[in-house]
Amino acid sequence: MKKKGIFRLILALLTLAILLSVVSCTPKDPAEPDSKPDPEPQEEPEADTNLTIGGKSIANHKILFPQGQNELALKIRSAISSAYDLTLPTTTTDPENGKVVWLRVDPQQSPASCRVYVDERALILSVHNEAFLNDVVNLFKTTLEGEKMDYSSDFSISKNFEAVPYQNVSGTKKLTGDGDKNPLFYAVGETAVFSVAAIAGDKLLSVPYFQLDIWNESTGTGETLYLDGSKGYIEYTVENFSKPGFFYLNANVCDGDKKKISSFADSADGYHFVGSIGFGTDQIRPTEIPSDFDSYWDSVVTAVDMQNSIGMKLEKLDKTQSGYVTYYWETPTANVHTDNEPNVAAGYLTVPTSANETNKIGLRITFQAHDGEIPIPDPVYKENTATLIVCAHGFDLEKAKTNMMYYAKQKDRIGNYIEKPDYVKEMIKRDLLGARFLLEYFGSSGNNYWDGKTFVVAGNSMGAMQSTAVAALTKEVTGTDVSLLDIGIPFLCDTKGGAIGRKPRTWPNKLQELGYVDPANFASKLTCKVQINAALGDKYCPASGVMALYNAAVNVEKSITFRQNASHGGGNGGGKYQLSEPSNQ
Structure with missing residues (x-):
């Protein structure tokens, strides 16, 4: 092992971020912010890349379960004590999951002493000089792998716990x-x-x-x-x-x-x-974008532009949450269903009672995830925000609540809608009408309650698919840009990925025609901040498809957070990994 001056060395024993109890890893509803922001990363001493075991940087080695850190501390303490007849202080706190181990030179220590302790960031082995530190490292390796360890072999702390x-x-x-x-x-x-x-x-x-x-x-x-x-x-x-x-x-x-x-x-x-x-x-990039993708959506934007608001409903509801007014919103579309039932865009709007032209508010629109039961969405309440949740389906929601025959007829008509590409495309048209309504109703041409800057589009799964399309097209419809696209486990990303060996999709074959609503194909049209939560074990929305979406969003501020040991519906709580990029504009 080479020496480089005075060691300031990290031995990063990164864990798998395993929690001490089983926790749910269901990707959070973008409507619900984290209770605490992630702490700002702290500056760490420069790592000595020359310290390797088996040709690998020690920084790459991990402990496979939470109490491994404390067991490691005990082993190191025992090894040093037996070799140098030192009495080392007991750690007062177990190293927390995900903390690192430092080996460092501390001139304040006496020449023949070594200290093992835990601070808020790490388990630390502190020694007086470089030569002693070298001995400590060798003891460390011997303790963990045995005296006959072949240093050219691979090294993993996980192998040492029975x-x-x-x-x-x-x-x-x-x-x-x-x-x-x-x-x-x-x-x-x-x-x-x-x-x-x-x-x-x-x-x-x-x-x-x-x-x-x-x-x-x-x-x-x-x-x-x-x-x-x-x-x-x-x-x-x-x-x-x-x-x-x-x-x-x-x-x-x-x-x-x-x-x-x-x-x-x-x-x-x-x-x-x-x-x-x-x-x-x-x-990783989207596999295939339809050749007429842009012209197709240009025609949809034109159709939405031509749709007037005649016949729009905004009915105040008695049932609400304290501090808010709740409305049922509905507007007709230019089309009718195959059974001549009206095709409407419908949802629920909540507005803080404190909102006025002086006390302005933000806007938020959110969309439903896929559910074969065709549920009626519930109103969403957000502080200082007017929030519209749009139903994925075009029928009278209030009528469906009181007329079960009508509701049953709608469910029967809709059927297995996810196998109907044209149905999903119509869904996006209804969503765009909702976005236009919000901006017109609360903007300067309406009641002027909007703060003029905060307009969040959010959803999970199929709701994330709808959100991405709306965020990409709203500016073309309204002239106003979205401020944030906040989505989780986005559905239908990279629909053609299976054709080039990417993880086979579990979707019906007809979904291979849905390149027009593929979020990864919309990504290049995004001009707002993008925030994505995803799961590394998601079989419905595989990680490669979500990465294709993230990478195709260019010249925007963006971040993506993946969870290990998590799928579309949750998991047992694994490591969290984030990528982020600033806007290049």
Whole structure:
């Protein structure tokens, strides 16, 4: 190991951000902000890239479960004490999940002393001089791997905690997993190691088998494997990934008959773990955009422009929330349904009672996710904001609440609408009428309550698909831009991706015609700030499709946050990884 002056060295033992209790990882409704913002990153000392074990930077090594940090602290303390006959102070606080370990030189220490302690950021090994620090590192490696360790071999702290039989452990059992570095930062062709561990609190659990269902977007192939689980973890090496894309890995633990063990908590989609790692993610782009995409939407914008407001309803409702007025909003469209029922855009508008021309407010429009039950949306209430939630379907919502025969008829007419491309396109037209109504009603030509700058478009899943289209087209319809597109787990991204080996879509075949409403194809039209939440294990909205959307949004401020061990409906709480870019304009 080379030495470089006075060491200021980080040994980053990045964890998998495993929570001590199972938490829901359902992507949040963009309508609900986080209770606390993420803390600002703190400046860290420069890492010494020369410190490697087995040819890998120590910064890449991870501990697979939460209490591993404290066990590591005890092992290091024991090793140093036995070698140098030192009495080291006990840490007063266990290192928290995700904290790093520092090795650092501290001239204030006495020449033959070493200190192990925890501050708000890290577990720290503090020594007097560089030579002693070098000895500490060697002791550290010996303690974790044994005196006969071959330093040219791979090194993983996870290998040093003994697994106990899962049958002998009570409490919540689950799987956790991740790549051996940030899962969004692998280069094309780089070798990656995807680890999955069976845990219960601070224990690593041995099981008969790990079942892995994998899909490799580099080769466009998948397979199911059963691997020995006696160590409590597996490490799957991904090599020769030859083009931008993701490697998906879903896992279960199984008994001796290769049957799924029911005592482990499901994460999502019938698996104990769901996730992926990406290669060359900044190079992923939409697979295919219809050649007449722009001209098609130009014609839709023209049709919306020609639609007048004659027949619009805005009915004040008795049922509301304190501090707000709630309205039922409905406006006819130029079309009728196939059974000659009126095709209307409809939804619910909430307005703070404090809003007036002096106390101005922001605007927000949000859209429904897909639901085969065709539910009637509930009003949404946001502080200092007029919020319109638009129904995905064109019928009289208030009539449907009191006339069950009418409601049943609408459901029967709508049917499995997600297999009807023209129906989904009409949905976007209705959404644009809602956006136009908000801007006209609260703008300078209306009651003038709008603050003139805050106009958020938000939704999850199919609601995110609608939101992206509306954010891309609203300026063409109204002359006014959206301020923020805030979406989660966006549906229908990169609809043609399966044709080039990307993860097969679970959607019906007819959805392959939906390039016209593909959010990734709208991305280049966006001119507002973009904020996306997504899941690395989402089978309905695969990570590569969402990355295609993110990358295709250019010259705008944008961010995307992925959760590991999470799918479309939730998960068991894995690491959170964020990318962001400022606007280039």
